[in-house]
Amino acid sequence: MNEQERNLVEWLADMREEEATALANRMLLEEGADPVRVLELCREAMGVVGKRFEAGEYFLPELVLAGEMLENIGAVAKPLIKKKPGEEAKKLARVLIGTVHGDLHDIGKNIVSFMLDINGFEVRDIGVDVPVKTFLDEIRDYKPHVVGLSGFLTVAFDSMKETIAAIEDANLRREFKIMIGGGQIDETVRGYTGADAFGVNAVEAVALCKNWTGDGK
Amino acid sequence: MTTVEQTQNPEIKQAYDKRFQRIMDCVALKQPDRMPVALHATFWLAKYGGITYKELMYDYEKNMAIGERAVLEFEPDGVAPLFALTCMGRSLEAIGFKQLQWPGHGVGDSQPYQYLDREYMKPEEYDDFLFDPTGFYLQKYLPRVASAFEGIEDLPIFPGMHYLRLVNGIRPFSKPTVRKALENLMKAAEEVDRFATHSAMFNKRMNSLGYPLISAFHSVSPYDFVADYFRGATGMMKDLFRHKDKLLALLEKASVFLTRMTITNAKLSGVDIVMIPTHWAPDAFMSGKQFETFWWPTFRKMLIGLIDAGLIPMPLWEVDCTKRLEIIRDVPPGKCIYWFERTDMVKAFEVLGDVVALRGNLSPSLMTTGKPEEVDAAVKHLVDNVFNRGGKLILDCAFGLPDETPVENARAMFHAARKYAG
Structure with missing residues (x-):
């Protein structure tokens, strides 16, 4: 350099x-x-x-x-950039992330996306107030290794629970891990929603993804 | 909080005075006769009353009846201005408020408020705001945030109007845009007056039943004022680097007019405790150095201004503010209530117990998904580790009762407070 x-x-x-x-x-x-x-x-x-x-x-x-x-x-x-086929850096682990329905907060989610991206993950951010059906459609399309559900309001507890239940009902749960995060999220909420883990900040989100996917590379 | 004339019945007056004194003892750092408990709720009242959030937002009579029923059931020592927090639908619609979605207006009939985080002031507008805040409000800000004000930007620019310039100066008042704005505002004000009248009626009714208000007027810190309502969250964070000097100048200016505005409104409300929810102070949101540069100095100045005016500031320190505790200790003892959301209350007591009264902080996840016996245990924990160790604690949830709290958990909270601390 x-x-x-x-x-x-x-x-x-x-x-x-x-x-x-x-x-x-x-x-x-x-x-x-x-x-x-x-x-x-x-x-x-x-x-x-x-x-x-x-x-x-x-x-x-x-x-x-x-x-x-x-x-x-x-x-x-x-x-x-003059691209040649297959020249782009390949990222192996895919993370699908969105704020659950009923909640428009996005700062925490955006920071998690940013931190995952700079740590080598491929991130698809599907925005805020995401209906359950959109999560299911995106999961089928993107085939993520990790799904991140974000929410700041207490109303998000039930939206997360509902989203995770729908993922299970659709027989999609075995394919990936589910992490949740947001202002009020703690172990009690993790248990309530049925998520695999929760994180209190973006650093924890990255650590969870690395742990589950083997460093994201 | 003030003693109230209309509590005439001697028995009720005595009950009112006892509750009032409990809170005031906490503020003054004296031991109260028992641990006070506060009732603060927003859309939880809809759940309690079996109606939709939208009905609670729009129906003045139902709202007041449900609030009264909750207060009579739980017998709190301090009541939040329940009506004002949850019945603003008609007024918001009347002024065409754009910064918020509320039940039945932008969100579902039983979904909570959603604040719309946007850039309501561009970075290049700092100079305009700093030079003439009122002019900036009229010409730029108000029409952006509420449609009833649209057209008001065509008003004349008042500074520079003098002597015979007044003649031509007032000509813009004949413009259809200005006339329409003034008509819209007068019409909106009629609804706002109905709302305010009902709110005052509710508060008086609480007093006449023996229940003091624990806050009426809510204010804002200078930093949050600029971040939330003008620059937007990410705009503000970038301004810390890009427009540092102008931001600091605006925070200074805002601390002066926010202090004046708060004193005027709090005095009008008749309640001395001023609730100030804080949004951008938490540990995770900025470094200690940024907090001490941008957030705390102008807020402290505001706290001192309110204290000097005989008011009792009650900041609600949102999220986790553990790393801020040593800094926010720097206020005169016996003058404030610090309400904590996720900061560990035991730690807060250890650092601040000789300076401020404390309020809070049963966790939202516990209240919404836990069992009554778990709520009971959490109250006991706070009594054992804070109140019984000399902490002047006013029991509440982290930010009032979460909307989804099962009623039996709310009952468990009040019951446990009486069981373990008086």
Whole structure:
């Protein structure tokens, strides 16, 4: 890694947004840097961000800003990539995630998706207020290794229970693990809903997925 | 909380005074004669009364009757303004409120409130807001958040109108858009007046039955005010990096006008305890340094302003605020009630027990999915480890009774409080 590349990783990881974005744009648009390499550097920086989050040094604001920096640089880099078939990095473990019906909260879910993504998982986020039937349809289509149900309100307890019961009734349960999370979720709710596990934050969600799927790679 | 004239019957007045004194003893860090219990509920009342959430939101008479029935059954020491929390449907519709969905309006007839987290103020509008908050409200903010205000942005800009400029200055009042907005607002205000009248009637009725209100006016911290109602959650988080100085300036300004607004409204309500739910203070939401830079200083300033005005701030510290305890200790002793949602109450007592009264905090999962004997055990735990160790605890759930709480669990909570602590 040359000095310029080191700077990009360091500035992204340190939340020096203006400098990092300007450097990435210069590399991509003026210096003809390989866009795949720039995105690799971004991923490396996101890895540092994730580690700092796990260590309790970074919190939600850093993850949100990091996600946006990644998105902005990606928007410049991705159109420049000349793809060859099969060249994209393959991610093996698939996680389907959504906020259960009756609940519109999405910040926690988005952070979990982001952290899973930078840890090598393929994530399909099906949004908020997701009806039971949509979960079933998406599970059949996506064939996930893990299903994550998110919910912040107490009304989500019953929605989660209902969703998991429907998954069982449809004979789909054996194919994957189910994790739940959100503001009020604890072991009591896990037992009530029948989920395999719960997590209190994105770090725990990543750990659960890694444990179940063998590191996600 | 104030003593109330209309509790005339000596027996009822005595019961009122005892309950009132229990709460006030806790605030003053004196031992009450028994552990007070508060009743705070929103759509749980619909469950209790056997009606839909929507009916509770729209039917003034049914709402008041159910609230009264719950209070008479549970005999709490402090009652939340139950009517005001759950009967706002007609008023919200009248002003065309856009920041919330409520039962029967955007969500199902028995689904709870859903706040719509959006960017209601763009980042480039900080300067406008800072320069002239009232102008920003009229020209930008109010029409965005409530349709009754649409057209109000065509009002004249008042600063700069003087002497003969007043003549032409008022011409915008003849515009159809402005006239329509004013008509809509007057009409909406009639419904709001009916709502407020019923709310005051309910609160007076509680007092006349011997039950003091434990809060009436609810306020907001400066940080949450900007994050929730202007910038949106993610916008605010990015502003911590991108617009740090302007954000800090706005928080300072907001702490002044929010303090003034709160004092005025709390005094009008006749209840000195001001509930302040907090949203963005929890441990997981920002670092200690960010909390001490952005969240706490202007909120503390507000707390001191309210205390100086003779009010009793009651922040509800949402989620888990364990790492904040040492910082939020920095308030004058005997002046506040700290209500905790998921922070371990025993830990909160150990850090804050000599500074503030405590309120809470039976967990929502226990209340909604547990058995009455488990609720009983959880109350006993709080009595043994907080109240009996000298903690000035007002028993409640984490954030009032969760909507889905089985009635027998609510009964178990009140029963256990009397069984173990008076």
